[in-house]
Amino acid sequence: MGEDDGINGLPTHCYLMCPRQPPIMASMNFASDNTSGAAPEILEAIAQANDGQVPSYGADDLTASVTDRFKDVFETDLAAYLVATGTAGNSLSLACAVPPFGAVIAHEASHIAYDECNAPEFYMSGAKLTGIAGAHGKLSAEDVNRVLTKYGKGIVHRAQPAALSVAQATEAGTVYSRDDLSALSEVCRTHEIVFHMDGARIANAVAQLGRSPAELTWRAGVDILVFGATKNGALGVEAVIFFKKELAAEFEFRRKRGGHLFSKSRFLAVQMLAYLKDDLWLRLAHQANETAQRLARGLADIDGVEICHPVDANLVFAILPRGVDKALKAAGAQYHPWMVPGDAANGKMIRLVTNFSTTPEDVDRFLSVARDAVDV
Amino acid sequence: MGEDDGINGLPTHCYLMCPRQPPIMASMNFASDNTSGAAPEILEAIAQANDGQVPSYGADDLTASVTDRFKDVFETDLAAYLVATGTAGNSLSLACAVPPFGAVIAHEASHIAYDECNAPEFYMSGAKLTGIAGAHGKLSAEDVNRVLTKYGKGIVHRAQPAALSVAQATEAGTVYSRDDLSALSEVCRTHEIVFHMDGARIANAVAQLGRSPAELTWRAGVDILVFGATKNGALGVEAVIFFKKELAAEFEFRRKRGGHLFSKSRFLAVQMLAYLKDDLWLRLAHQANETAQRLARGLADIDGVEICHPVDANLVFAILPRGVDKALKAAGAQYHPWMVPGDAANGKMIRLVTNFSTTPEDVDRFLSVARDAVDV
Amino acid sequence: MGEDDGINGLPTHCYLMCPRQPPIMASMNFASDNTSGAAPEILEAIAQANDGQVPSYGADDLTASVTDRFKDVFETDLAAYLVATGTAGNSLSLACAVPPFGAVIAHEASHIAYDECNAPEFYMSGAKLTGIAGAHGKLSAEDVNRVLTKYGKGIVHRAQPAALSVAQATEAGTVYSRDDLSALSEVCRTHEIVFHMDGARIANAVAQLGRSPAELTWRAGVDILVFGATKNGALGVEAVIFFKKELAAEFEFRRKRGGHLFSKSRFLAVQMLAYLKDDLWLRLAHQANETAQRLARGLADIDGVEICHPVDANLVFAILPRGVDKALKAAGAQYHPWMVPGDAANGKMIRLVTNFSTTPEDVDRFLSVARDAVDV
């Protein structure tokens, strides 16, 4: 990870000494949603919640009010619980829906199947993730239905399919439309399995699709949503939302058993409250989406650059001419080569991530370096 | 938990609007270490670390520097890793030392055995905790040796003892002396098991014992220490410290698999750095210990009050006359009745916890209410 | 295990060459129920079931008929499944009743807590066994009730009690009466937990108590019974019987996942059918019980011998004068010193086990050697 070491050319000690100085030049760090800190509104809220003695381990008023806020946002009754990481949110919620002898259907390149070091399997006591291929990171209802039909429900030798999990937005930066979701949900109903949504980037998807949170989740048949906030401006908080409340019965015990119940729970709650307040979550996501669009449009105009997936959220996947790649790296741009199971572009494709703190200037400087490299 | 609801009599909305107002009167909240927020120095450090793009998932410079700081504090080479909860720290570190068919020896009333909803068993893939009795929350080397001698090492029908875990300070508010630890460590060496220390309140113990961190850990034979910070002023951060570095080989994979690797890891790191800086950790612990002493001394002077354990840290266990208990509750004091396996005082004893933010005024008001109740 | 090596003084090759020869002298092997082979009726039945092609993995007619036989034996509807070991039977059935964050209440010296190398914890995905003391291997309803009352049901920090498991006969060779069981079952109902019976020696208990299998199980409130056959004459088969059938929903998947579904399942089924036929199981158990009585009576008459527990089944626990112990070992008698958690006699007590193949001559020879040693 040597390429990540420097921060805008400033030595670390300086960075720590004068933290509130704006960086002198655009950062060109497109390595991850998580390279940014927290949105100022969220930091401020933490500071405000610090004083006084309040009950610990989730018994405080702030934690209680989070559920109420989510009921407003999603216009329905629901159960909501906070954890600090997306890995925990996805793994714990899947464990509430899938028995140890069960299976989760997911995209073969999904984060839960590919990027969690067996966390879902751990929390599900050894249940299986069955990967399915799908263009641009998305699963089609047809493919899911075909796999489920042949899976062997009731046959004791086979893992028993118990949930479908989709990422919204997907790991390829695409989104499922309302119709996509309804079709998938119908397949889930047919095969009597739970419809689970990994919403690590749900804000980006909702911002892009321009429909209500309710429309894009429970009204489309989603049973469980992991509502991410960390990638989009929190320090570290995610909500596990059960629209099908009976699935939540074991959640609190499983969360404690996983070490994910925070003693000073107010600090998770207040992050989420600030994130939801006045649609901050959607504003931050819009910013990230827009800089991604700007980046994608700019790149598409450059000779020899290939955009690999539709850009629906804050991720741009591209294949760059070798010279462009070299010039960008020389100029300090940061991004990762990207490799996913079953993708033909493996070994050539890169992933560029914008986040709420990415500025148009960051993008423009990146594009300018890229364009210059082509012109040479 | 209805008794925990009110915060100093102020309605929640007011509390949120004017957060930096000092509470009008002393809080008398002795319910938990975790009812307080964070120390201002730690909050400030978080704010300072917020700007700029830095690598995620533990690859940032702040995270790297935490290990160096611990090497200074403990005057030795070591491996150190951050997690956000004590449950995670204890469970993950025990899992690095104990196979699935293994057993951990611990006090029968220890937090790991009694208060973690099977988290250690979960992380250890089903290994067992074997509880031993011991006065005032402490295990004696003799008792541990006797149990280990008869346990059945090498017999395939028995769980295989693989670690001893002690809490320092203990859950009863007592501490192990340097000699206590050396004696226990010798038993561990004899039986070839790992010596694990749950240091949720390690700061209180070090502050009380007045010896160096090194003397009270690895020089006394401790192999793994979970160095707590949350109870003593952090928002949420604990360090798992391996003095026996070879035990750390699997830690990072197990942490990720448990969902305990933070994406924005800088926010864990900076808490710990601020906590260690200029001995903040010891200053905060001294404060908590001193108010606990003040509380214990005051209570001991009240007719009919019985102090149940030596007060070596920030915990006071007492049996109160019924009238005193009633008066305190009526006055808004907060504390929990305490029940532990094997304790004769069960059902009568209460636990009073001070923390870094407890003031002498809090204590004095509590004592005053108690005294008045007796005088009546 | 050096003391187990020789078989009646005959070298192994001879033993294999002339297997059907009766041993020349009484065996004096009281080491375990499992030192014997199988009852001839069971071996014969296996041979008879060998021919022909039949469906595998439990789909054969013999397997189907086992459930019907158990319905007859227990005079009720039930679900019954076969496995080959008691460890599997107990662990799998507890896993059907206890969530990963749950706890099983059991005697502190019970086989499941003490002699299974964490098998129950493994199958229960890390749930806990909470040991309770009790005289002569038995739990009292009062003690169980007291522990359950204080356990912390609904408190997220505590494991959640989900089952009580008793061994019938107990590991101390005692039995629970019909009234004992009813009292325990009432406690289970009060605390809404499952009543589980480890019946590794259920035949010995039923034979001793002289009441119907129904009276001693479901009519007394037992929900799950592991009906052992191996210790009492089978090669290797146990039945897991769910009187509360809804608890069986996951059993077949969990059994397969544990590797305990036999491909040639007819060979488990036919053992159990032969064992149940014409009350063979009770006849074999009577034999074992009677030789145990003979042994206990004889020992009790010897000066300096102390019988440690009532002898209700096929186990005799005794403390022998040193000279008697030496003489018996010198004469080739085989038995194990016995050590259980919480027993004052630890380090002095031995366990003597009779089984269906133990003869009065075996016992008399043992007693004669013991008596002679005292007379010296």
Place this chain on the structure above:
Amino acid sequence: MGEDDGINGLPTHCYLMCPRQPPIMASMNFASDNTSGAAPEILEAIAQANDGQVPSYGADDLTASVTDRFKDVFETDLAAYLVATGTAGNSLSLACAVPPFGAVIAHEASHIAYDECNAPEFYMSGAKLTGIAGAHGKLSAEDVNRVLTKYGKGIVHRAQPAALSVAQATEAGTVYSRDDLSALSEVCRTHEIVFHMDGARIANAVAQLGRSPAELTWRAGVDILVFGATKNGALGVEAVIFFKKELAAEFEFRRKRGGHLFSKSRFLAVQMLAYLKDDLWLRLAHQANETAQRLARGLADIDGVEICHPVDANLVFAILPRGVDKALKAAGAQYHPWMVPGDAANGKMIRLVTNFSTTPEDVDRFLSVARDAVDV
């Protein structure tokens, strides 16, 4: 499974009454290796081992001698342990080689990945099986190498590859040659993972390849072999053989913890000893292989029948004209439609299995019915 119910048209009770009668007509049961009983030599050996008292739980002489026999058969030092099912053998041995955050590479249609209801994941505490495609049930060294190269060794977000598992013979009835195995083993060495062989049908493979057991296992780089016997004539016994003995360190504890240590272990041992004696295992496998060849040759000559995989062992995969299928079923033939992940013939292909008890007459009758159906 209704089609499996009848046994040669004889009612079950008759079958039980007159078991040693040869079936009147050829059985045409090609449903599974496991529809047969045990080879007479093995049954006889069990009967011979029944008498006398011997140590239990694996401490008997017969069990000890099994390891010696395997050392002879494989011409090397090794550690060998017995279990009763192949599921247990594969799952337990993989658990000795793969950490909970690890991954096993296997064919996507392999038994361990597809037909074990998550048993390997259970025993590996939640490790993952990564399926790779490969023609005719076989993995190529190139494909395995490519997957391993991109897998992400050392990256904390990815499961860590720890073993390659191949089935010999494969689930498609093909075999790996000595050269195939050497090439795969070299890939394992390069990537520092364990080479594991699921030998549920190892006898059929060795019989077919005509090379020594040593050549086809450890000399070709295999580290762990599960040496199956059940499918090929035992009642229920498999050996886990560690050529790399240091991998066996935890096996006995894990076996006990899984409930797979038999109390009357002599009955597992004696089956294996009889199976190995005078090359019985190879003779039985030859018989099965030859009838499979006879069946395949006969089918290949029938118009419209397609043989899907090379027939190297005792499995024939075929696509039958609809009329042939109908006629065979009408005549009482038994076999399963076969469906495997990633196979184009899914939904059309059937699997025919011969075993040691299949006679040429069984095959000829089957072929005759098939031929007649075509002629019509």
